[in-house]
Amino acid sequence: MALLEISDLSVRFGQFRAVSGVDMTVDAGEIVGVVGESGSGKSVTSLAVMGLITEPGKVSAGAMRFDGRDLLAMPARERRRLLGRDIAMIFQEPMTSLNPSYTVGFQIEEVLAVHGAGNRRQRRERAVELLELVGIPDAGRRLSAYPHQLSGGMNQRVMIAMSVALDPRLLIADEPTTALDVTIQAQILRLLVELQRRKGMGLVFITHDLGVLAEIADRVIVMYAGEVVETAATADLFTTPRHPYTAALLDALPDRALATAAADGRRGRLPAIPGIVPGPFDRPAGCLLQPRCRFADDRCVTEHPMLHPLHPGAARCHRPLGADGLPAGEIGRVA
Amino acid sequence: MLRYIASRLLVLVPTVLGIVLLAFFLVRQLHGDAVEARSGERGITAEQLAERRHALGLDRPLYEQFGAYLGQLMQGDLGKSYVTQRPVIDEFLELFPATIELSIVAMIFAVVIGLPAGILAALTRGSVLDHGVMGAALAGYSMPIFWWAILLIVLFSNILGLTPVSGRLDVLYYIEPTTGFMLIDTLLSDEPESFWSALRHLILPSVVLGTIPLAVIARMTRSAMLEVLGEDYIRTARAKGLSPFRVVWVHALRNALIPVITVIGLQVGTLLAGAVLTETIFSWPGVGKWLIDAIGRRDFPAVQGGILLIAVTIIAVNLAVDLLYGLINPRIRHQK
Ligand SMILES: Nc1ncnc2c1ncn2[C@@H]1O[C@H](COP(=O)(O)OP(=O)(O)O)[C@@H](O)[C@H]1O
Numbered sequence A: 001m002a003l004l005e006i007s008d009l010s011v012r013f014g015q016f017r018a019v020s021g022v023d024m025t026v027d028a029g030e031i032v033g034v035v036g037e038s039g040s041g042k043s044v045t046s047l048a049v050m051g052l053i054t055e056p057g058k059v060s061a062g063a064m065r066f067d068g069r070d071l072l073a074m075p076a077r078e079r080r081r082l083l084g085r086d087i088a089m090i091f092q093e094p095m096t097s098l099n100p101s102y103t104v105g106f107q108i109e110e111v112l113a114v115h116g117a118g119n120r121r122q123r124r125e126r127a128v129e130l131l132e133l134v135g136i137p138d139a140g141r142r143l144s145a146y147p148h149q150l151s152g153g154m155n156q157r158v159m160i161a162m163s164v165a166l167d168p169r170l171l172i173a174d175e176p177t178t179a180l181d182v183t184i185q186a187q188i189l190r191l192l193v194e195l196q197r198r199k200g201m202g203l204v205f206i207t208h209d210l211g212v213l214a215e216i217a218d219r220v221i222v223m224y225a226g227e228v229v230e231t232a233a234t235a236d237l238f239t240t241p242r243h244p245y246t247a248a249l250l251d252a253l254p255d256r257a258l259a260t261a262a263a264d265g266r267r268g269r270l271p272a273i274p275g276i277v278p279g280p281f282d283r284p285a286g287c288l289l290q291p292r293c294r295f296a297d298d299r300c301v302t303e304h305p306m307l308h309p310l311h312p313g314a315a316r317c318h319r320p321l322g323a324d325g326l327p328a329g330e331i332g333r334v335a
Numbered sequence B: 001m002l003r004y005i006a007s008r009l010l011v012l013v014p015t016v017l018g019i020v021l022l023a024f025f026l027v028r029q030l031h032g033d034a035v036e037a038r039s040g041e042r043g044i045t046a047e048q049l050a051e052r053r054h055a056l057g058l059d060r061p062l063y064e065q066f067g068a069y070l071g072q073l074m075q076g077d078l079g080k081s082y083v084t085q086r087p088v089i090d091e092f093l094e095l096f097p098a099t100i101e102l103s104i105v106a107m108i109f110a111v112v113i114g115l116p117a118g119i120l121a122a123l124t125r126g127s128v129l130d131h132g133v134m135g136a137a138l139a140g141y142s143m144p145i146f147w148w149a150i151l152l153i154v155l156f157s158n159i160l161g162l163t164p165v166s167g168r169l170d171v172l173y174y175i176e177p178t179t180g181f182m183l184i185d186t187l188l189s190d191e192p193e194s195f196w197s198a199l200r201h202l203i204l205p206s207v208v209l210g211t212i213p214l215a216v217i218a219r220m221t222r223s224a225m226l227e228v229l230g231e232d233y234i235r236t237a238r239a240k241g242l243s244p245f246r247v248v249w250v251h252a253l254r255n256a257l258i259p260v261i262t263v264i265g266l267q268v269g270t271l272l273a274g275a276v277l278t279e280t281i282f283s284w285p286g287v288g289k290w291l292i293d294a295i296g297r298r299d300f301p302a303v304q305g306g307i308l309l310i311a312v313t314i315i316a317v318n319l320a321v322d323l324l325y326g327l328i329n330p331r332i333r334h335q336k
């Protein structure tokens, strides 16, 4: 049984579908990478899993189960009890994600207290332990620091300490390194993966940088404009992307782009995908990627593609790419 | 910290000087002076008038009078009332507790109602309750104090007979002032039941005086709360599995209070200004009513001294609020 099981998840803000028909499973001990440009619905998806979508957002799903328990049918109170204890989340902006009016010690101990872990003294000891675990030097003294006294990287370590305080079985990390300096990014990434291995957590790692996932993810889910456009095991996705969008993301990775440029004898500029993710008011008919896709044909303009199972993985495309990186012919059309 | 306070105090010197100057010259723009005001209708000869003016120094050129007044102030002397011949400072301090008591009770009223009302409005944003609270706040803010006072007097005193109309205490009681605060003095006296009388006398004046601060506090609390509730750390708090109650009262309120406390501090000025009017309406024997009476009598030293002392009080409170602000806002605290 999967740890997290979601099918047909949709989140609407008024008429706008920020997330539409998303399926996702995460097994215990697995790292699932979610990738997509800014605005593709990654954060909204994870907040929906947490049950943290607020008015006027509306969440609907075919199924949403954690460890076999139906999250949709669960009373709010019971679902809340899972948060911070069994399912934890860390966010993109470490500097604003901690409460400026309380010490980091208070904020770490609070999650322990609210879920009834230990007495005051034990909680304090545990907080010190946690700060040491995430590599914060002088942990005992750091407990009485306020977030504004720490750097972004330190605050993100505090966030991580807080999220793993109760050994959750699922951790959702929403672009945990995006706001940090490059050198710090690598440290935080290593810390997260190490903790995930050690504790056997399921980890959903959200990023807009596909390159990061190559090293850590078991499986990758590619999102575009609120939909899953491709999902595959990491190795397969990197060798044979089936969706033109995934292929374009891969082409845009610096080392690949430079390699291609060198092979062609050009001095490379990074290829960018033209255009931006359509927002609430400019979603095209047919395939949502179609205006930006160089393989789009008439059908792509009129007919919204389904997520077709391919072997391996699945792609939401009328003209999925083959091993040669070109559409291999049309599928799903009855002859 | 001490250096900070010292620098703040230094900046105040020109402000205080300006106030002294303004009070001195404005009060002299009034028609007539103390001598005329006292002589009234009774026939008094021109020589007698001139003689009395001379005795008070009112016949000297303005700049000379001002110079003399400044010199006096430098020695910490606010002068004597033309009317009672008592030192201005003594009169002021005698009446000041009544004003402080009224202001404190009015502020408590404003905070105790305004804060929860603002929080409730924010939490039920867009609901009937929210619109109701904000509508009432707007009405409270725009209502002329005088009219509002009369409305309350007519309803609660005249029609319902629940509250007294003027003064601090029933005439039946005589309470020897110990602290000057009637609520405390009555309890200390041998007639503790007079406490209820003192309390009933306080109700209408403090409601009237507290209405504008209440409206301002409610509106500020609502907007600060709404802003804070949209912050990232609120999302973090909810992601930790905290109850909505804890999210609001522990994580949101502490941060929302920072701007609210500033506003409360600023309301102290409004409150003391409002006290002048409120005390006059309710014959409340505080410095506000005293100041108005002094203006009527053209009692220049009393008016000048009263304005200066009230201004200094407002400045002191604002400084205290600034320091308090640092206490609850760690980001400020560590800057200093
Ligand atoms: N509270 C909200 N109200 C309205 N629209 C929202 C809200 N939150 C997110 N959206 C919209 O949903 C889309 C997906 O956002 P998000 O999940 O944050 O993207 P990502 O995390 O992939 O960058 C965006 O178009 C965004 O503007």
Ligand SMILES: [Mg+2]
Binding pocket: A042, A043, A044, A174, A175
């Ligand atoms: Mg995001």
